[in-house]
Amino acid sequence: MKHYDLIVIGSGPAGEKAAVKAAYHGKSVAVVEKESMLGGAGTNTGTLPSKTLKETALYYSGINESGLFGVDKELKRAADAEDFFFRKNEVQDWQELGIEKNFVLHNIDVYKGKGTVINPNRVQVVGVDDALLEADFILIATGSYPFQPEGIPFDGKFVHDSDTILSIKGIPKSMVIVGAGVIGCEYATIFAVMGTKVKLVNGHGDILTFLDPEIRDQLVDSMEHDNIEFVLNQRIEKVEILPEDHEFNVHAKLSDGDPIQADMFLYAAGRSGQSAGLGLAEVGVEIGSRGNIVVDKEYRSAVPSIFAVGDVIGFPALASTGMDQGRVAVSHMFGFGDQVQLTEHFPYGIYTIPEVSVYGLTEEEAKQQGYECVVGRARYVDMPRGKIMGVKRGMLKMVVDKKTERVLGVHIIGKIATELVHYGMALVDSKATIETVINRVYNMPTLHELYKYAAYNVLIEGHYLDAPTGH
């Protein structure tokens, strides 16, 4: 039996980064992965595939260029599924190879097979590689899987979850998406700009409730502009796949009894932690709701030698946070002392069309915390770079404490919002004031100038010269 300092079960973003950090510091590490491809949902079914499909959809829809010449262009050509998935597959293969190289570079042994914890220091691997491994520590980074409500006939052809949607054979004419969370909204905009008629059904009246309402309203307006129909305060509990001679493939009833039908259904109604069948409860690891492993601040489970990170511990369940949870967990295991906790705040990046990215307090949250706040806004269309790029939509909203002029939050909707937000993060974290933003020279023309003009806008309390916002 081979002995390691650390066995990591799962090669997704959380497992990979933990394994590599431990190995970088000289620890002997084994990674166990049950799928043929390394990289987990981050590489194969979640983060990278959906983001690549977004870029593909932007390319085929011609949206990027439509603002340049003053005319809305039709789809460049009706892409078939092979075209649609071409770049996704390319990016996926490239990332998988990168992870493999990273493991080789760090002398990490990879075992292909399903890992089961048989005691607090042993893992049985069954699959391509059969092995019994022992380690001082075991890290569970097994991720999550799409929640599949009972009574829904997921067939991978007409009724999909966010995994099987990646194997469709053609772009559907119509689609019902159930769940207007991040996955539902991202895929709604991807398919809508590809020409699919999308209906987005959500159990609640509001979507993405963590967003600043003004940004959320702009996203909803933009999605409606792209022909997405919102069906709110409705649930879909029962779905029927229709025989071939029907106009639509799938039929369902909303909670108010109204029928709803489409060529394809996509369920995006949350995810559950992949903790079952790992032998965890048997060795004393506590499992909470939705299969999420219960851990302390150091990511240690109820069993001292077993840690857990990433989606399998639940919120926030992002690749970005999972990677750092992995690094923090390893730091505690071996006492590296270099990264003792995940930063309290992290940005949200929603890769809808248009993108949304936020950091810090919303206007409402700032008021609830007792700040008298003032906001500044700058629109993409008013920036020279925005004009050059032909960008029609988008805004940066800055929430500022009126007394100290400190930047409390930055909320962006529009092109490359997920990139632009990081300067806002630095402002909020360093307790910078709008003076800092104004008294700096930035490249010109850039979208980054949004910050400067939002800061100037704070000085006139959020009024636009051409369209006062009534602040």
Ligand SMILES: Cc1cc2nc3c(=O)[nH]c(=O)nc-3n(C[C@H](O)[C@H](O)[C@H](O)COP(=O)(O)OP(=O)(O)OC[C@H]3O[C@@H](n4cnc5c(N)ncnc54)[C@H](O)[C@@H]3O)c2cc1C
């Ligand atoms: C459609 C979609 C879009 C997303 N977009 C974003 C985004 O834009 N930004 C972002 O930050 N996050 C995004 N996420 C979330 C992100 O993908 C996850 O948070 C991240 O992949 C979780 O990483 P992880 O390492 O915890 O688990 P995973 O990536 O799920 O990896 C877990 C791995 O463990 C393996 N495994 C499970 N059980 C066993 C076992 N018993 N033995 C061996 N191996 C096992 C699995 O096969 C898998 O490879 C998205 C998710 C989805 C579904």
Ligand SMILES: NC(=O)c1ccc[n+]([C@@H]2O[C@H](COP(=O)([O-])OP(=O)(O)OC[C@H]3O[C@@H](n4cnc5c(N)ncnc54)[C@H](O)[C@@H]3O)[C@@H](O)[C@H]2O)c1
């Ligand atoms: N850009 C990103 O960072 C990104 C992108 C995609 C996914 N993710 C991760 O994946 C996770 C899962 O995403 P998700 O969108 O599946 O889940 P979610 O929990 O964010 O949203 C699910 C939505 O579905 C609704 N819903 C649930 N059951 C329903 C039903 N029967 N009928 C109608 N509506 C129903 C809920 O009200 C909710 O709004 C996210 O929380 C996030 O951690 C992140």
